[in-house]
Amino acid sequence: MAAKFNIDQLNKAFESRIRLGIMSVLMVNDQVDFTTMKELLDVTDGNLASHISALEKLEYVLVQKKFIGKKPNTVFEASKLGKAEFKVHLNALEKLLKS
């Protein structure tokens, strides 16, 4: 029998490279602000915002809008659900490669 792998475990929400990047960064950092994330991923404001809001809608990422003085400072954090789902996705990726 061929090695089993379950396609269903690959999560469509993480298919774009930017979303993979966002989740990777949030797996190892408790909180990351908008500018840092933008620089790490090397994407535009709009691009980052749209991917973040998609992940926020799924409740994988928590978004907090704060102010430092008068400057708005948006901070991202991975939710428990997001971390769990991302781990499942990673395991599925690894299994796919091994099989």
Added chain:
Amino acid sequence: MAQSTFKMLNTEEQLAALKDIQKMMERSSRFLSLNGLSGIFVGLIALAGALAAYLYIGTKAGKLPYFEYAKNANGEMNISFVGFFLIDALSVLFASLLVATWLTLRKAKREGEKVWTASGRRLMFNMAIPLGSGGLFCMIMLFHGYAGMVAPVTLVFYGLALVNASKYTFEHIKFLGLVEIFLGLFAAIFINHGLLFWALGFGVAHMLYGIIAYFTFEKSN
């Protein structure tokens, strides 16, 4: 059939995705612009500083342990002796910081990385706490006349700072930290040879570590 076709098409893509994830996790949490060359140069500077101190002590005739000269016969602080050591140590510190900063900026520029990032700031902050407290502690010991303990204490605190820093930069810097702590403790036991242990820790250990890091981790990339 359908499954294996899917696999063939996607294996490379998936592999790239996994590599991306790994790289992003590392880049976002660790400061990776430090380099082995810094270790080599910092080691050389420290050896030069230790040599200067050794030659200076040589001018004092007598068989006392080196730190005894920090006090005059009447028990007061020997300002010129302590002053020489302070100037020597601070010159080593500033020259080392200068060279290490320059080499770090150079590497960051070459790799298209920024230096003043969240991970850079985190590394600085977490090194500054043990280093700053160690520095103040040494000043206090000097003030109380325990000049002989300064060399061991700088080694121990610097080692602790490196072990702490290993969470925020290359993990293998932890081993250099452990070596420094170990040498510091020995320097505290064999207190008369503090200068020798200091030269071993800040000079030789830095250079060896720098050479190993340069030729094993950096050349391969």
